[in-house]
Each structure stands twice: as structure tokens, then as C-alpha cells.
Amino acid sequence: MSAVDACGACAGVSPQTPEVVTNRAGLSSIRYRVGTQPLFKESMQARLGTLPELRTRDPGDFTLGLIDAWASVADVLSFYQERIANESFLRTATERRSLAGLAELVGYVPQPGVAASTWLAFTMMQAPGTPGSPSTSVDIPAGTRVQSIPLPGGLPQTFETIETVPARVEWNAFRPSLSLAQTVDADTTDVLLTGVSTGLKPGDSVIVAPSEQGSRPVLRTVSSVTPMTAEQQTRITLRPAISGAQVPAPAPPPPRRLRPLIALESLRVDTLPLHIASTFAAPRNWSFVTQQVLTSKAPFIARADDLHVLGWRLGLKLTHLFRTLAAWTPPVAPSVYALRTKASLFGYNAPDPRSLPTAVATAYKDDIGTGGDWQPPSDTMDPLLDAAYPRIAPGGDAAPSFAALRWSDSQGDHWVVANVDGVAEHGIAKYTMSGKVTQLRMSVVGQSDSGPVSVSYPNFSSYRGATLQAESEALPLARLPNDDPLPAGSQIDLDTWVDGLHAGQRLIVSGELADSPGNHASEMVQIQAVEHAIGADGGTTLTLVSALTQAYVRKTVTINGNVAPATHGSAANEVLGSGNASVPSQRFTLRQSPLTHVSAATPSGVASTLVLRVNGVRWSEVHDFYGSTPADRVYIARLNEDGSTSVGFGDGVNGARPATGTENIVASYRKGIGAVGNVAAGQLTLLQTRPLGVQGVANPTPATGGTDAETADDIRTNAALGLRTLGRIVSLQDYEDFARAFGGIAKALANWTWHGQTRGVFLTVAGIDGAEVEADGAVFGHLLAAIGDSAEPGVPVRLCSYRRGAFTFSANLMVDPAWDMDAVLAAAQQAARDAFSFARRSFGQAVTRSEIIALLQGVPGVVAVQVSGLRRTDTALFVAASRLAVLRENAQIDAALPQVGADASVLAAELLTLDPRPLNLVATWAEAPP
Structure with missing residues (x-):
């Protein structure tokens, strides 16, 4: 500098720029400036030594002022150069546009967000004047639009159904079984009867036919009778039974299952409903057993599909078929019988033989026993009653007629219960008496311990005190209330037949939580199988694909079968513009935003709802134009900074150009996306489109899975995840990276675990902002399906929310x-x-x-x-x-x-x-x- 600075004005000043820039690894921002204004000014001033004629260093000098100005320019340029340099690296970039561009260099397109999804439960309208009548199925079409009632400070959100589903009035809100069949046995104390006019009073005798297999009827005495008017029932209390030996009875045959009801060669599968026809895809061993079914007297359990086929074969609706088959099955045998008639044996009021004159006693010596008493009939199963009793009738297969004979002697009380097989009336002269009598033919079905089948009375007093009660009347048992919670299981029993339910159908189960009183919950379940019990106490049993996750208070539970999946967003249609085959890489922007993307089983976890047509022909969306030929009708879609979506076509080399035309590029799509769609349960209640027969709608479960577009930090984190897996899942880290990059997933952790005897992967996931990833939600199912497509075959994967x-x-x-x-x-x-x-x-x-x-x-x-x-x-x-x-x-x-x-x-x-x-x-x- 001494050689340059001839005048000495620049002594002590040296060039300071450009600075040497170094940065250590891992910084969130980098230094890239080669100098600042003071350094630039000092460096340029130092180089003034080459101009010996300029000897002033006064800041007011024009030359020095120009240097100061250019130093400021260089300062500004270096500042923005540093900003540009920071935007060139994924770790240090701050602008979303920069991050998106950097990510796209490695094939990663930032997530546009995911639309929330939920399940809608529709309420169908009952036709006027036909309450309780069976209805036909009405389709609720895909695209049915429902709007939410916004919370304070919020905006209404629109959802649309994505499937066409059948709906019926009887599927609106059916309930699980709220009652249980009452069973009685020989020791039952309290019995609940249907109705309040039983005609019983304390002291009356009843016959109890136990419900359990292998038991015989017993004779009981009524202790108290309590009518319950509100419930239309009567509670009776029975005294303990006199000691009785229960002779085992043959066990009734168990309910049998209905076999397939139609010959395979006569079946046209194409004429059946889809959910029934699908059950006949594989060959089956059909046998035509319709006649066997209709002539059988045993109750049976039938699969819903078999009944549908039988109804289709006979031309009957399922509800009518239920009634027809039920009429052919025996009713449930009653368990309690009232004995309405009380009688004495003939001769109970005859004179004592010891008080008769000798001539009379000699004349009736055949009727006088060796002990001086009257000799009763040797076979008490053919008793003679003391008068005519026309109301006593013999029983049959459908309605048995019971009678009870009761007496006492020195050894205690005895009784015999028998079936009345025959009744006859005739006159008789015996025991010095004559009159009209009723003779019964009976067979023993139950007796006390000390009562032999064939009874002979040893003395006069026991014979006179014997009583026969008959004219049995069946008292129907009331069903007991079922107060047990509906358990978290895979079966739901219904009290009644519910027509049309089929495998694969979705249901919404709602009710108060059994372990959290006052709190209600809902969950979606899917039917695996439907079975109907045909008989007087018939009902429907639903087997679920997966068990209920909660236990509910049974009386609060409602089940809705008019269920349709729905996602956030509303339909939009527009003309994008006119194609021009002479222009490469045409671009258009959708007028409405944001474009809806829904959860899907793709590597990214989302799929666009955009459908683009040129001259009526649909074009396909691709990730990029790499590998596309000039004949491929493809386009790309990119999310802009303002939330709008741009559509780009090929240049004629990579991807086809749209044909020239006037307003021939048409787009149909849905708009609406993000976390604002995660509405609470019960908010979606406004029908914007009302299909025929639909009365109302609600979302018993909250909408979940809605996420906003990726932020800058999200892009910075996720951009490299796709590079790590390259579309394949091999290691545990691959499972984590794949799940983390999936739309709707915020965190993931993969571990090895055991699935029975096989070693597999256990994947823990969490939704955006800590949301739970519901097992019945779209994100859960799509993620599991996408992993199955990309992972090594044969490796079991279990997915669970954290x-x-x-x-x-x-x-x-x-x-x-x-x-x-x-x-x-x-x-x-x-x-x-x-x-x-x-x-x-x-x-x-x-x-x-x-x-x-x-x-x-x-x-x-x-x-x-x-x-x-x-x-x-x-x-x-x-x-x-x-x-x-x-x-x-x-x-x-x-x-x-x-x-x-x-x-x-x-x-x-x-x-x-x-x-x-x-x-x-x-x-x-x-x-x-x-």
C-alpha cells in the first residue's frame, strides 16, 4: 500500500472485501455476505491510492460521496445475496415457495392437506298412514350435501357423501335386546306374568313346567299376587314346593340352522341384489329343502342371505316370509298353568260303613275294604269325580291339559301331576250312592317323593280329603328387563326381526357409556353376518367384523343402519378455458379454492378430487411429465402460495398438448379442505340436498383426519422422507418414514413384535396436532393398505394409534x-x-x-x-x-x-x-x- 498510496492519504486503510465466508454444519441459517457497507467503503477508499491526483479524503468530496453510495449498494446486494443463498438450502430456507421448489427437485410435492371424513346417519320418513309397515329400500345417492351448524366464531362446513347407500325406515333407530326370556324351575319363588287379569289369588294352586331341559312339572301354591298396572304385568310369589322327585324328561332338539333353500341350477345370480349375489360366487352344495322347512315343526336359525334367496324364490318380501315361517314353528311352551276347577273324588261324602245296618253293609260288601273303609279305585289315573265338569277337556300336542291330585295321610302330603288324556261323563251307583260323574284318563308327568304312580288310599280319611284340580290355563310369562350393559363385543342381539340387514353393511351404535355415566359416545361398526331366529320369540343376531370398543348402557343404545361415508368439500364445475395446440405447456388456474384432496391408499396418502376433461375426454393427473409421451393425455396440478391450484399440460414432447378449441377444457372438482372440517359430533344436521324419503341427518361421530397444507417446517422435515424409502419399505426406519410422509400422520414409531408365531412390525402413529388415528377412519385404513402395497410381502404389520x-x-x-x-x-x-x-x-x-x-x-x-x-x-x-x-x-x-x-x-x-x-x-x- 505504501507504493500505491503515493500521497499518504490512505495510510492505515486496506481492502477488506471480499470476506472469506465459512459456515459450520447444521446451522439454521448461513453467512454468505462478502462484506458490509463500512468494509466496502474502506476497501474502495484504500484503492484510491492509485489516483495520486485525488489527495482529499473529505467525506464531502464528490468522489468520496460516490464511494459511500456504492458501498451502500454493495451492502444491500450482499444482504439479498445472503438471503438468496439461504433460500437455496432446505435447512436454511424460510420461504414456502423456496422449500416447495427445492422439494420438487427430488420429486417431493408438498402435501396440499387432507379433507376431513365422517359417517352420516340418515333418518328416513315414514309413509303417511302406514306406521310400522315394511318399507322398500331407497337409495341415498353419492354427492348428497350436508352442512354443519357452526360453533360461535366459526363458519359452516359442507360435506358430501361419497357412496350410494340403501336406506329404510326400519333402519332409523333400532335397538338391542332390552328384555330376556324368563326361565322358571321347580324352586322359582317369583314369577312375572303378562297382563293384570290373571284371576289368581293367594292359596290357589298352579303347575310350574320348568323351562330347563330334563325337568318335570311340579305343583306349587300361590303366596301373593301383585298386579303392576303401569307395566301391564303381574308378579306372583310361590310357596316352596312340597318335596317332589323330578323325573328326567327327554331333551328337546336344539334349534337347527336353515340349509340353503334353492337348487344351484335354478338360480340366476344376476337377478339377485348385489350383497346377496356375492355370496354365490363360489360353487356350493345346494339342496332344495323348501318343503322340509315348511313342514318342520322345530324352530330354526337362518342366515339372512338364505332367507333372501327363499323369499326371492317364493316371491315373498322378507318380512312376510318371517311371518310365514314363524307360523310353521311351534310357540314357546308356557311355564305356568293356573288350575281353574277344583273337584272331589266320587264317594268322598258317602256314609261311614260302620254306621250302616248289617243288611246294607252286606249289599255293598264289594265296596267295603278289609279295614272297614271304602275301597277307592285301584288306578287313580282314571279317577271318578263327584259331579259333571264340562270345562275339563283333554289336552293335545299344541295345548296340554294338566290336572293335579293332592291328598294327605299319616306320612304327609302327596301330589301327582298328570296330563289329561281323556274325559268321559256317565252315571254310577256305588258306596250306597248314585249320581253323574266325570271320569278322567290321565298319565303321570310329575309326582311328590312319597306319591306312587298308582295310588291306593289306605284309609277312609285320606280318600275323603283328596282333591283334584284341573282345567289348566296357560299363563304367558313376561319377558324380564335386560339391564346389563351392551358389552364391548362382536355380537348384538335384537329383540325383533330387522329386515334387509346384510353382511358388509355399516351401522352407527350410539349410547351412554357404561363406565362413564352421563357421557355419550358413538362408533361405526360393520356387519359380518346376520342370523334370524324363526319362532314365536324370534329375533336377529348381528355378528360384527370388529368388536365394539366401548360398553354402553343398554336402554340408551340406538343403532342406525342408514349410514353413508362423507368427506369435507362441496362440488364445483367450471370451464377452465380454451385449448391451443400451438402453445406448449399451457397453464390454467382453478377459480375456486381450496381444491379438496381426500385420504387414499397412495404413497402420499391423498388423492385429488379434480376431474379434467378436454373435448369431453378425461385426462389423468400425474406427479410430473417424466416418461410421458406426446400421446399421453396427462396433466400436473400444483398448489400456489395463495391456496389456489394451477393445472399444467405437457409441451407436446413430454405429455400431450390439449386440442385447440373454444372453452373445451372443463374441470369438475370439490372445494374445501383442512382442519376446519374436523367438526364435532352432531354438527352436520342441515340437508342442502334432500333425497326422496330422507327426513334428517346427523353425524354421531366427529369428523376426523382433516389437515391443512404443509407448512414450511413440515416441508423441511418431510421432503427427504420419500428419498429414504424410494417407494419401498424394508427396514423399520422405512416404516416410520413412509407413515410420517402419509397425509394425516404427524408422528410414527416402528418396532418389531410377535404376531402369534410370526415376527412382524408394530407401528404406532399419531394424527396431526396429536389427534387420534381412529381404527374405523379413512386415514387408518388407507395407510394400512398403502403399506401393504409397498412393504415386503409376508411381513405382518399391526397399526395402532398412540x-x-x-x-x-x-x-x-x-x-x-x-x-x-x-x-x-x-x-x-x-x-x-x-x-x-x-x-x-x-x-x-x-x-x-x-x-x-x-x-x-x-x-x-x-x-x-x-x-x-x-x-x-x-x-x-x-x-x-x-x-x-x-x-x-x-x-x-x-x-x-x-x-x-x-x-x-x-x-x-x-x-x-x-x-x-x-x-x-x-x-x-x-x-x-x-
Whole structure:
């Protein structure tokens, strides 16, 4: 510089630019400036030494002013060059546009978001004047539009059904079985009868025919009768039975299952409903047994599909077929019979033989026993009654007629219960008496321990005291209320027949939770099989594909079968513009936004609802034009910064150009997407389109799965995930990366586990912002299907939503007196919320006291920290401790990784976050404030 600076005006000044720029790895932003304004000015001023004629260094000089101005220009340029350099790297870029462009270089297109999905339950309208009559199926078409009632400060959201589903009035809200068949036995004390006019009173005798197999009727005495008018029932209390021997009866045959009802060669599958025809895809061993069914007297259980085929064959609706078959099956045998007639045996009032004159006694010597008493009939099963009883009739197969003979002697009380097989009336002269009598022919079906089948009375007193009760009348048993919860199982029993239910049909089960009184829940289930019990007490049994996850209070449960899947968004149609084959790479922008993308079993987890047609011909959306030929009718769609969507066509080399025409490019799509579609249960109640017969609609389950477009940080995290898997899933890390890049999934953790005898993958996932990934939701099913398409075959994969864990802590803070205490406490609360939020925590990550201390110590204004309590808030232990105001101090709280449960099932990983309730933070001054 001494040689350059001839005049000495630039002594002590040297060129400082361009600076050497170095950056260490892992920075969130990089330095790329080659200088700043002072350095640029100093460098240019140092080079003025080459101009010996310019000897002034006065800032007011024109030359020096020009240097100062250009130094400012260079400063600005270097500043923006540094910004541009930062936008060129995925880690340091801050603009979403930059990140999207960088991601697209490696084939990653940022997620546009996912539309929320839910299940809609429709209520059908009963035709006027036909309550309870069977209805025909009405289709609810795909595209039926429903709008939500917004919460305060919100906006209404529109959903549309995505499938056409059949609906019926009887599927509106049927219920599980609310009653149980009453069973009685020989020792039953209380019996509930139907009706309030039973005609019974205390002291009457009844015959109890036990419901269980292998038992015989017994004679019981009524102790009390309690009519219940409101329930239209009568409760009777029975005294303990006289000791009786129960002669085993033959067990009735069990209900048989209805076999296929039609010959295969006479069946035209194409004429059957789809859900029935699908059951006949495979050859079956058909036998034509219709006649056997209709002539059989045994109850049977029939599959719904078999009944549909029989009804189709006979030209009967299923409801009418139920009634026809039920008429051919025997009713359930009654269990309690009232005995309406009481009679004495003929001769009970004859004179004592010992008081008769000798001549009379000699004349009736054949009727006088050796002991001086009257000799009763040797066969008491053909008894003679003391008068004519025309109301006593013999029984038959359908309605048995019971009679009971009862007497007492020195050995105790005795009874015999018999069937009345025959009745005859005739005159008789015996025991010095004559008159008209009723003679019964009976067969024993039950007796007391000391009562022989053939009874002869040893003395006069027992014969006179014998009583026969007959004219039995069946008293129908009432069904008992079923107060047991509807369990979390895979079967639901219905009290009545519900027509038309079929395998594969979806149902919404709603009711009050059995273990949480006052709280209601709903869940979607799918039918695996339907069976109908044909008979007087017939009903329907539904077998579910997957078991109910909750137990419900039975009387609050309703089941809706008019269920259709729906997703967020409403239909839109527009003319995009005119094609021009002379212009390469034409681009158009959809006028309405945002474009709806729904969850799908694709590697990205989403699929667009956009359908594009040129001259009426549909074109296909592709990820990019690589590999496309000039004849391929393909296009790409990209999300713009303002939320709109642009559509681009090929250049004629990679992808075809649209044909020239006037307004010949037409788009149909749906608009609406994002987390705003996650409406609560019961919000979707406004029908914007009303199909024929539909009265109302609701969403018993909340809408889930709606996510917004990826943010800049999301793109930065997810852009490289696709490169790691390259469309294939091999390692555990691949499973995690694939799931994490799937639309609607925020976190994922893969572990090896055992599926029976096979080693497989257990994948724990969490939704956006910590949402649960419902097993019956679209995201869950599509993710599992997409993994199956990309993973190694033969490797079992089990998918499960994560378990939430919560904790809280108490701390004492010493605050610098120069700071505002309330502001410091608020900052400490917020710092804890941020650090222990869902976004910042990982599956299985523990929480330690040292971590909390370090966090709070870093809050400005905090001088010292003491953590006085650290505990979980999601366990019964915490609830019990909190009631006793006990603070449990832990050095660390662990979060569980996937583990085997008590029933050998695998429990998902746990993620610990801070309890949403306010923290217990106590602040004191470090020293007296000034």
C-alpha cells in the first residue's frame, strides 16, 4: 500500500472485501455476505491510492460521496445475496415457495392437506298412514350435501357423501335386546306374568313346567299376587314346593340352522341384489329343502342371505316370509298353568260303613275294604269325580291339559301331576250312592317323593280329603328387563326381526357409556353376518367384523343402519378455458379454492378430487411429465402460495398438448379442505340436498383426519422422507418414514413384535396436532393398505394409534426484582407449554426434573428454580393422591414404548405431554425489590 498510496492519504486503510465466508454444519441459517457497507467503503477508499491526483479524503468530496453510495449498494446486494443463498438450502430456507421448489427437485410435492371424513346417519320418513309397515329400500345417492351448524366464531362446513347407500325406515333407530326370556324351575319363588287379569289369588294352586331341559312339572301354591298396572304385568310369589322327585324328561332338539333353500341350477345370480349375489360366487352344495322347512315343526336359525334367496324364490318380501315361517314353528311352551276347577273324588261324602245296618253293609260288601273303609279305585289315573265338569277337556300336542291330585295321610302330603288324556261323563251307583260323574284318563308327568304312580288310599280319611284340580290355563310369562350393559363385543342381539340387514353393511351404535355415566359416545361398526331366529320369540343376531370398543348402557343404545361415508368439500364445475395446440405447456388456474384432496391408499396418502376433461375426454393427473409421451393425455396440478391450484399440460414432447378449441377444457372438482372440517359430533344436521324419503341427518361421530397444507417446517422435515424409502419399505426406519410422509400422520414409531408365531412390525402413529388415528377412519385404513402395497410381502404389520400420557409439576421460582413477577410467571408457563407440547415430544420420551429445571432457569428474570413435585395426571394413583392433597415427587417420569398387555395384545407407544391445567408455579423475590 505504501507504493500505491503515493500521497499518504490512505495510510492505515486496506481492502477488506471480499470476506472469506465459512459456515459450520447444521446451522439454521448461513453467512454468505462478502462484506458490509463500512468494509466496502474502506476497501474502495484504500484503492484510491492509485489516483495520486485525488489527495482529499473529505467525506464531502464528490468522489468520496460516490464511494459511500456504492458501498451502500454493495451492502444491500450482499444482504439479498445472503438471503438468496439461504433460500437455496432446505435447512436454511424460510420461504414456502423456496422449500416447495427445492422439494420438487427430488420429486417431493408438498402435501396440499387432507379433507376431513365422517359417517352420516340418515333418518328416513315414514309413509303417511302406514306406521310400522315394511318399507322398500331407497337409495341415498353419492354427492348428497350436508352442512354443519357452526360453533360461535366459526363458519359452516359442507360435506358430501361419497357412496350410494340403501336406506329404510326400519333402519332409523333400532335397538338391542332390552328384555330376556324368563326361565322358571321347580324352586322359582317369583314369577312375572303378562297382563293384570290373571284371576289368581293367594292359596290357589298352579303347575310350574320348568323351562330347563330334563325337568318335570311340579305343583306349587300361590303366596301373593301383585298386579303392576303401569307395566301391564303381574308378579306372583310361590310357596316352596312340597318335596317332589323330578323325573328326567327327554331333551328337546336344539334349534337347527336353515340349509340353503334353492337348487344351484335354478338360480340366476344376476337377478339377485348385489350383497346377496356375492355370496354365490363360489360353487356350493345346494339342496332344495323348501318343503322340509315348511313342514318342520322345530324352530330354526337362518342366515339372512338364505332367507333372501327363499323369499326371492317364493316371491315373498322378507318380512312376510318371517311371518310365514314363524307360523310353521311351534310357540314357546308356557311355564305356568293356573288350575281353574277344583273337584272331589266320587264317594268322598258317602256314609261311614260302620254306621250302616248289617243288611246294607252286606249289599255293598264289594265296596267295603278289609279295614272297614271304602275301597277307592285301584288306578287313580282314571279317577271318578263327584259331579259333571264340562270345562275339563283333554289336552293335545299344541295345548296340554294338566290336572293335579293332592291328598294327605299319616306320612304327609302327596301330589301327582298328570296330563289329561281323556274325559268321559256317565252315571254310577256305588258306596250306597248314585249320581253323574266325570271320569278322567290321565298319565303321570310329575309326582311328590312319597306319591306312587298308582295310588291306593289306605284309609277312609285320606280318600275323603283328596282333591283334584284341573282345567289348566296357560299363563304367558313376561319377558324380564335386560339391564346389563351392551358389552364391548362382536355380537348384538335384537329383540325383533330387522329386515334387509346384510353382511358388509355399516351401522352407527350410539349410547351412554357404561363406565362413564352421563357421557355419550358413538362408533361405526360393520356387519359380518346376520342370523334370524324363526319362532314365536324370534329375533336377529348381528355378528360384527370388529368388536365394539366401548360398553354402553343398554336402554340408551340406538343403532342406525342408514349410514353413508362423507368427506369435507362441496362440488364445483367450471370451464377452465380454451385449448391451443400451438402453445406448449399451457397453464390454467382453478377459480375456486381450496381444491379438496381426500385420504387414499397412495404413497402420499391423498388423492385429488379434480376431474379434467378436454373435448369431453378425461385426462389423468400425474406427479410430473417424466416418461410421458406426446400421446399421453396427462396433466400436473400444483398448489400456489395463495391456496389456489394451477393445472399444467405437457409441451407436446413430454405429455400431450390439449386440442385447440373454444372453452373445451372443463374441470369438475370439490372445494374445501383442512382442519376446519374436523367438526364435532352432531354438527352436520342441515340437508342442502334432500333425497326422496330422507327426513334428517346427523353425524354421531366427529369428523376426523382433516389437515391443512404443509407448512414450511413440515416441508423441511418431510421432503427427504420419500428419498429414504424410494417407494419401498424394508427396514423399520422405512416404516416410520413412509407413515410420517402419509397425509394425516404427524408422528410414527416402528418396532418389531410377535404376531402369534410370526415376527412382524408394530407401528404406532399419531394424527396431526396429536389427534387420534381412529381404527374405523379413512386415514387408518388407507395407510394400512398403502403399506401393504409397498412393504415386503409376508411381513405382518399391526397399526395402532398412540396412547396419550399427561404430567404436571410444581416449582418455586426466585425472580430478579428488576423484572415484573407476573410477566416472568407467564413466560415460564408458556415456555413449559412449548417445550412439552405434542410437536416437541417423541414416543417413549421421558420427562426429568433436571430437564424442567434447565428449561425454567432459561426464562429471563428467573434467578433460581426448585421443582417441588413431578407426577402423572392420567393414572388412578394420581387421582387418589390428589384427593388427599399429596404431591408425589419423582426424579423422572417414563413414557412407555410398545409393550405386551395382560391379554397378550400389544399396547401402543405413549407420548407424554403437559397437562392442560395451569401449572402450580410459586414465585418469590430473590431479594427485596427496590
